[in-house]
Every structure is written in structure tokens, then in C-alpha cells.
Amino acid sequence: MTRPADEHDKFLFDVFAQRCPSRSTLEHLTGKWGTLAMVALHEGTFRFNQLRRRVDGVSEKMLAQTLQALERDGFVHREAQPTIPPKVEYSLTDRGRHTAELLLGLIQDVESQMPDVMEARQRYDAAR
Amino acid sequence: MTRPADEHDKFLFDVFAQRCPSRSTLEHLTGKWGTLAMVALHEGTFRFNQLRRRVDGVSEKMLAQTLQALERDGFVHREAQPTIPPKVEYSLTDRGRHTAELLLGLIQDVESQMPDVMEARQRYDAAR
DNA sequence: GGGTTGCACTTTCTAAAAGTTTGTACAAAC
DNA sequence: GTTTGTACAAACTTTTAGAAAGTGCAACCC
Numbered sequence: 027m028t029r030p031a032d033e034h035d036k037f038l039f040d041v042f043a044q045r046c047p048s049r050s051t052l053e054h055l056t057g058k059w060g061t062l063a064m065v066a067l068h069e070g071t072f073r074f075n076q077l078r079r080r081v082d083g084v085s086e087k088m089l090a091q092t093l094q095a096l097e098r099d100g101f102v103h104r105e106a107q108p109t110i111p112p113k114v115e116y117s118l119t120d121r122g123r124h125t126a127e128l129l130l131g132l133i134q135d136v137e138s139q140m141p142d143v144m145e146a147r148q149r150y151d152a153a154r
Numbered sequence: 155m156t157r158p159a160d161e162h163d164k165f166l167f168d169v170f171a172q173r174c175p176s177r178s179t180l181e182h183l184t185g186k187w188g189t190l191a192m193v194a195l196h197e198g199t200f201r202f203n204q205l206r207r208r209v210d211g212v213s214e215k216m217l218a219q220t221l222q223a224l225e226r227d228g229f230v231h232r233e234a235q236p237t238i239p240p241k242v243e244y245s246l247t248d249r250g251r252h253t254a255e256l257l258l259g260l261i262q263d264v265e266s267q268m269p270d271v272m273e274a275r276q277r278y279d280a281a282r
Numbered sequence: 283g284g285g286t287t288g289c290a291c292t293t294t295c296t297a298a299a300a301g302t303t304t305g306t307a308c309a310a311a312c
Numbered sequence: 313g314t315t316t317g318t319a320c321a322a323a324c325t326t327t328t329a330g331a332a333a334g335t336g337c338a339a340c341c342c
Contacts, residue, residue: 039268041261042190044211048268052261056184058300062170074319083172085301090320100274110308111318121270128263132256133169133180140167140176142249146228186329202290213330218291238337239289 054095059084061129063092064118067102068126071117101125182223187212189257191220192246195230196254199245229253 039048054060062081066072072080078089093116096102101122107113118126136143167176182188190209194200200208206217221244224230229250235241246254264271 039265041265042194042208042210047272048265051268051271052189052264053186055260055264056189057186058181061180061184066170075317080170082170086320087302088300091300098275098278099271100278106319109318111310112320114319121267125260125263125267128256128260132183132253132260135253135256136180136183137167137169137176139249139253140179143179143227144175147226150226150228203288214291215293215331216329219329234290239339240291242290 051099054092054099055101055125055129057092059088059092060096061133063089063096064101064122064126064129065133067116067118068123068130071115074114074116077116096122179227182220182227183229183253183257185220187216187220188224189261191217191224192229192250192254192257193261195244195246196251196258199243202242202244205244224250 040046041048041052043049055064059081062084063077066077066080074089074093077093078084078086081089084092093102093104097104100119103117103119103122105115105117168174169176169180171177183192187209190212191205194205194208197208202217202221205221206212206214209217212220221230221232225232228247231245231247231250233243233245
């Protein structure tokens, strides 16, 4: 008799191990644009260029790449209409929405800590 | 009469704006090594090379750089003894510990979703 | 006592990633 | 009929990450 599957899986993945697939998934979510894309999509459905304007500073290439990685991991749903000009709508999957909430919490935490962060930076820079 | 300070600060920082200082703070935390370093330090105090072994795959240069950024932002505390050989201990500040808990939650969420992620990847790759 | 190892980095060099620009095939607005 | 917009892909350039070596000494091995 083997252990139940969910108890087993708990120990199968470890982000601290270099080769674990969870490492790349984490990077897709926390990479420079991953977090911003996820949290933007948490606000609703976006078309490609709409999303690009929301995520200030992202290049077309990187947004496409980021969205492809997130779609492949099952966080983002891509709905394309094969019309000309093309119309593609991006939204979160159920799983994506769940994770986006954690990322949203993180962003809000960071924004609220910024006054303290700015102060810490000044103290650090002054000390040299 | 002005608005109270905390209500004001809420709107002062926005990660979606390219030039907002909160953008770089978020990147320090969520960058490739930031998250791993924060969560490792959540387990306790580490010396430099000890941490390097814990965060599998990080180079000396990147770990030093990551820790400096996190120290400057006030998430990490650095305690150096000017002995030979040098002894430097890294730990989280109170603020760092608070944020590290959010990152830990994210990591655990990712690890537990990995079976689904692997399945999603296979479906995505099979569809071409 | 001579060689290796460990410490916490910094500096230099190269490989990989990010960013920029151009091209696509049309359609609608001007 | 020229410009604008769509959602990218491909080619090229710049920035960054990673790998390797250097530092200055002390403690261990044999």
C-alpha cells in the first residue's frame, strides 16, 4: 500500500532545488513582468495592447513571452478570434485567480511599506 | 486642512507606474533570487556561504547583490564581525519577516499547484 | 612547513536574457 | 491613398546574469 497522492506530492516539489520544475513556475509568476501581468488580469479581461498599456514599460516581445509562459502553466486563458485584424482576449483561469490574489496581497504590502523603504534607503546610502 | 498622511500615502505609490520606486522594491523581492533569499532567511539566521548552499544555484555575485538590495530596502539585517576570516550574519528585520510570510505563502501555493501545472504544460505542448 | 580549504566578498570576462526595431496582412478611419 | 491599429515573429543590439579568478589571512592536514 502506497501513501495517498496528495501527501506524496507535498514532498515531490521544492523551489530551493535548482532543477525542480517549480523553480521555473515561480519565476514565471515573480519575474519582472509576471507579477504585474497577473495582477492586471485580476482586474478583468484584457486585449493584448490594452494590457500592454496597463503594464507600463513592458515591451511587446516580453509581454508576449510572459503571457505564453503563464498560459502554458495554466494561470492565464487565451481566447483568440481569427479575424483580421486579430482580436485576442486574455483572462485568468480559476487557478490563476487564486494565485493572483496572493500576488495582489504582496503588491499592496509593498506599496504600503514604501514610506519605510524610502527611509531605509536614505539611511543606508547616508552610511557611506 | 490636508488629508491624513496614511490616506495620502496609499495613492502616492503605484507599481504599475514605470518610474515609481515601488517597482524596484517589488523587483528586489520577487526577482529570481530575492524570493528565495527572503524565504530562506525566514527559517533563521544564515552566514553568507550557508545561505548560498541553501539557495541552490545562486552565484556569489548575485547573492551578494540581492542581499545588498534587500538590506538597503530594510528587509534584511546584516551583522558583520571584522575578524579574519570574516563572519557575517544575515537575518530578517521585523518588516522583512512580515513580507517573507507572504512570499512563503506564494511558494507553498506554487509547490502545491505543481501537479496541475505539469498537466497544463503537457496539454499546451501537445496542442502544437 | 607546504599545500589545501574556507571565509565574504570584488573584479573581470563571457554567455544569456531583455529590449528595440522592422515586418506582416489586412481593415477602418481620415 | 496615407496613416493607424491589431497581435505577434524574427533579426539585431544592449543590458544583465553567471562563471572564473583574485584577495588576505587563518586553521587544518600530513
